[in-house]
Amino acid sequence: MPPESIHIELLHFDDNPIGKEREYGVTEDAAKQFIANTKASVNKRKGEFENYYSAEGCASVNKKTGNIRTAYKENEFTDSVKAMREVLKKYGG
Secondary structure (H helix, E strand, O other): OOOOOOOHHHOEEOOOOHHHHHOOOOOHHHHHHHHHOOOEEEEEHHHOEEEEEOOOEEEEEEOOOOEEEEEEEHHHOOHHHHHHHHHHHHOOO
16 A cells, blocks of 8 residues: 555646535645655556555546646544554554
8 A cells, every 4th residue: 555656746636526526625735745755655546546555645647648637634534444454553654
């Protein structure tokens, strides 16, 4: 589950991000910082998306388009993401 490498400077917010609808309040710069500080990433939807997880937040990236589809702060993490973070902390991530 090591983070997948990505060129952060080429990423941009999706024109219609899910996060905007839910008003997560994450700027594009903050989302890029989440990705830069990521401890783990998870491949989703048969490789179309990569979710990047840092201590500060999470960002989901469409790997083909470079769109940051959604991003949210750590206080919005689900229980499963919190559990993953605990495992990473315990085993050096």
